[in-house]
Amino acid sequence: MTMMVRLLLVSLVSIGLVSPLAAQTAPRGVVVAQEARAARIGADVLARGGNAVDAAVAVGFAMAVTYPRAGNIGGGGFMLIHLAASGLTSAIDYRETAPAAATRDMFLDANGEADPKKSRDSALSIGVPGTVAGMAMALDRYGSGKFSLADLIAPAIVLARDGIPIEADVADSLPFWSERMRRWPASAKIFLNTDRLVQRDLAATLAAIARDGPDGFYKGRVAETLAAAIREAGGIMTTADLANYRAIERMPMRGIYRGHTILSMPPSSSGGVVLVEMLNILEGYDLGSLDAPARAHLLVEAMKRAYADRAVFLGDPEQVNAPLAQLTSKDYAATLRATIDPARATPGNAIRPVLAPRREGSNTTHFSVMDAAGNAVSNTYTLNFSYGLGMVAEGTGVLLNNELDDFAAKPGAPNAYGLTGGEANAPGPGKRPLSSMTPTIVLKDGKAVVVTGSPGGSRIINAVLQVIVNTLDLKMPIGDAVAAPRLHQQWIPEEVQAETAMPRDVVDGLIARGHRVMTIRPATSANSIAVAQDGAIVGAADMRTRGALAAGE
Secondary structure, three states, rough: OOOHHHHHHHHHHHHHOOOHHHHHHHHOOEEEEOOOOHHHHHHHHOOOOHHHHHHHHHHHHHHHHHHOOOOOOOEEEEEEOOOOOOOOEEEEEOOEEOOOOOOOOOEOOOOEEHHHHHHHHHHHHHOOHHHHHHHHHEEEEEOOOOHHHHHHHHHHHHHHHHHHHHHOOHHHHHHHHHHHHHOHHHHHHHHOOEEEEEHHHHHHHHHHHHHHOHHHHOOOHHHHHHHHHHHHOOOOOOOOHHHHOEEEEEEOOOEEEEOEEEEEOOOOOOOHHHHHHHHHHOOOOHHHHOOOHHHHHHHHHHHHHHHHHHHHHHHOOOOOOOOHHHHHHHOHHHHHHOOOOOEEEEEHHHHOOOOOOOOOOOEEEEEEEEOOOOEEEEEEEEEOOOOOOEEEEEEOHHHHOOOOHHOOOOOOOOOOOOOOOOOHHHOOOOOOOOOOOOEEEEEEEEEEEEEOOOOOOOHHHHHHHHHHHHHOOOOOOOHHHHHHOEOOOOOOOOOOEEEEEOOOHHHHHHOOOOOOOEEEEEOOOEEEEEEEOOOOEEEEOOOOOOOOEEEEE
16 A cells, blocks of 8 residues: 555545545545545545546536635636547636726736736736536536536535635635735634634525525626725626626547557647647656656756746637647657657756746645546646635625736746746637646546546646656556655746655656756645556645545545
8 A cells, every 4th residue: 555545545534434445446436636525525525426527517616615725716727538338528617707898908007018906916916716617517418417507506505504624725725815804804704813704794695505506696786896806806797797698619629648548628828739849849758767856857858848838829729729639749749759869967047038026826726536437537626726816896896817917928927837828828818828737537448547637737747747657657556656855847937846755866866867856845635546457546636735535425
């Protein structure tokens, strides 16, 4: 038994949730999420005969209550679904959109320079939320039919109305973000100076959605109250923007790696494109036979090249015709691989000539679900910053995103995560800002064998890459694959970030090859699932932040 699995079993047994045997075999499926109550709610749906989509929808609404730094109905994200019986895989894009009044220059100052305060700290940064539409679409098209939307929202309503103790990750994060929340009286009233999180306005909003479906959020009293609060705070969203929001079902991004099918998100997420491009580059190496420093160097060099392409080519697919077939082709990967020196780091400006200063942040949450039939859901959603803008729309209980910072305010200007972009990701009316969210499902012979994804802003794609490499190349059990220390390089800035637990020989090997290495605390949380050789469904909760749980049934 691996150390991560032992830690997982200890956490499950200590709270009396399941026996060690159930945690290992998970015969009715498993939910892995960053917040324990939400994970248990999803596992209960599986136990009552729901499928993975039913459980995912219940988890999504529950985390809007129990994990408010990233779980949400005031933000957006992406859900990847694989149905075992039909082999169908769907990518639901419920990313936020810019209001109709958005302009190309909305985040520039009087001198024409990018103004981070506008794109991160003002109500101008609020995108039209997509989570409610995305969850409803998933349930309507791919749920089991055994549960209504109201059934799946009901646990979240109870938690919001009755309140929950502030503990685990919420207790860790709220003090750090308290000043941001204090700017907004409605937020301070709910989140600050309390040891119990009671959200009665949010309960009422959730009840409206349970009663009226998405119209309970995008139309009527809730929509009118949201739009009025945003405009009073200086934003530009209208009731028409809310009424016109639509989630979009897209074809998943698809790649082949070591005989496995990689399914991930297409644009408006950059995640799937960049992931497949990196895997294609790495497939030309026998990673499993290399020593750890040599392998780390190749990972970093693949990251650099794919992230550089991300900055130049990718944006909202409704308005940008990106060369996706080229970027994800094996031939293109071979040309990039030929530029990699196995003994020396390639300077970032030798790949593409755009430079930008570094900025940092953290955001997002990911959960994975698999049921007994092999149906799988990988879902990542966000408010952008932790707690988004920090603003609760008075009378709704809804924490609002600052997601429009993910646009490139000006070509070459970095967002809050240091990611640069060009005209392909410029602000505009109705546009979806480019994302790094990378919910991913790996298939073998048509069956889901790995479900993964991560929060972490610009680090998301690389976290997913390393879980896949650890699993498929290094043959690690999923617990070890998730627990292993991770690297990150995003082309610009010119540095490799290594988690504090990274072995010294790996760090020294990177430095010897010319990389500048910076040590960081763990910043991603890749809650994942894998099917073991004996067919057992194994959930691995990432312990990089407090509160994660794999709830097996």
